Amino acid sequence: MDGWITARVLHVLGVVLWIGGVAMVTTVLLPAVRRLKAPAERVAFFESMERGFAAQSRITTLITGVSGFYLVHRFGLWERFARVEYWWMRAMVAVWALFTLALFVLEPLFLHRWFIRRAQRAPESTFLLVTRLHWVLLILSLVTVAGAVAGSHGYLFGPAR
Ligand code: HEM
Numbered sequence: 581m582d583g584w585i586t587a588r589v590l591h592v593l594g595v596v597l598w599i600g601g602v603a604m605v606t607t608v609l610l611p612a613v614r615r616l617k618a619p620a621e622r623v624a625f626f627e628s629m630e631r632g633f634a635a636q637s638r639i640t641t642l643i644t645g646v647s648g649f650y651l652v653h654r655f656g657l658w659e660r661f662a663r664v665e666y667w668w669m670r671a672m673v674a675v676w677a678l679f680t681l682a683l684f685v686l687e688p689l690f691l692h693r694w695f696i697r698r699a700q701r702a703p704e705s706t707f708l709l710v711t712r713l714h715w716v717l718l719i720l721s722l723v724t725v726a727g728a729v730a731g732s733h734g735y736l737f738g739p740a741r
Contacts, residue, residue, distance in 0.1 A: 584654050587647040594644035598679075599721045601633050601640075606714040614707065622707045623699035627692065634683060641679050648672060665736040668727030675724050678717070 613626045652658060652669075660666040661673075682691065699706040727737070 584651060587650045587654070590643055591647040591651065594640045594647065595725065598637055598640035598644060599718075599725060601637060602714065602718050602721060605630060605633060606711075606718045610711050610714060614711075619703040619707065620699075622703060623695055623710060626707075626710065627695065634687065637679065638683050641676060641683060645676050645680065648676070666731065667737070668724060668731045671720075671724040672728055675717075675721055678720075 609629060610626065613622050613629070617625050652660075657669070660669045695706060695710065698709075730737070
């Protein structure tokens with residue numbers, strides 16, 4: 581199998597596992613934690629459940645990023661980043677950078693501790709914040725997936741040149 585096909589397969593598998601996991605956490609896990617746990621326990625319980633997913637996400641974001649940059653390099657797609665109709669190329673890198681920053685830098689450094697401390701002071705509003713953040717990330721990711729599938733198969737929104 582040619583390298584670019586392998587890279588594309590890995591890219592899509594990475595996206596499916598990663599964004600699928602974000603969808604599962606947002607639409608199933610968070611509502612279940614809200615139903616089953618008292619406000620004071622929600623954030624700590626949720627964080628302990630999500631830990632396994634965060635470890636998986638580190639691997640899938642890495643696979644998605646490496647395969648994505650390989651495709652850009654292999655096909656010389658750098659100039660797309662300057663063109664409006666390829667907004668989804670910038671969106672892919674932005675979503676990837678956001679998650680990479682959160683998973684590899686902010687979470688291990690302080691985000692985890694900050695959420696736990698905030699949850700002790702204000703449990704309800706912290707859980708609401710966690711839920712909202714997950715919805716924002718999920719919606720951004722899904723818009724990006726939709727744009728990338730349509731765009732990479734020839735449908736370009738925006739002014740074509
Ligand atoms: C470093 C970050 C990333 C880079 C450099 C990158 C790059 C690429 C490239 C070059 C393609 C092929 C485009 C084409 O064939 O015209 C692609 C396809 C795609 N990417 Fe990314 N990507 C990245 C992150 C992401 C993320 C975070 C997502 C999801 C939120 C994503 C979802 C997709 C999808 C769904 C496709 C289309 C696959 C297909 O239909 O065959 N990518 N990406």
